[in-house]
Amino acid sequence: MKILLAEDDTSISAIARLTLQKVGGHEVVCAENGLEALAKARLEKFDVIILDGMMPDLDGFETCKQLKEDSKLKDVPVIFMTAKNQESDIQDGFKLGAIGYIVKPFDAKELCNEIQKIFNKHLWSKAV
Secondary structure, three states: OEEEEEOOOHHHHHHHHHHHHHHOOOEEEEEOOHHHHHHHHHHOOOOEEEEOOOOOOOOHHHHHHHHHHOOOOOOOOEEEEEOOOOHHHHHHHHHOOOOEEEEOOOOHHHHHHHHHHHHHHHHHHHHO
């Protein structure tokens, strides 16, 4: 799977990228904020986009909104991976069109399984 990971914390980005690459065998492209994520999403095709909720310049929620408003990007699945763990934050993420929500801190060993589980559930729901 080709994944776009938008995360402004370099240590979290490195851990997630390495885990997704080494454990999951995924190709991972990183962005440091929402603006960079949007630019990269418009240049390359991704199977899934993972967004941090809190980033400088453009947060993950606004990034998701803009992705879903773009006719070429609206069908790309989005998963939030953020410390924003209030029920209202989670519901906001799903209302914006996300297919999943992972609360930080995440278990690096379980990250690939969780993303794959969310992605498979999304594919299954589209097939039925």
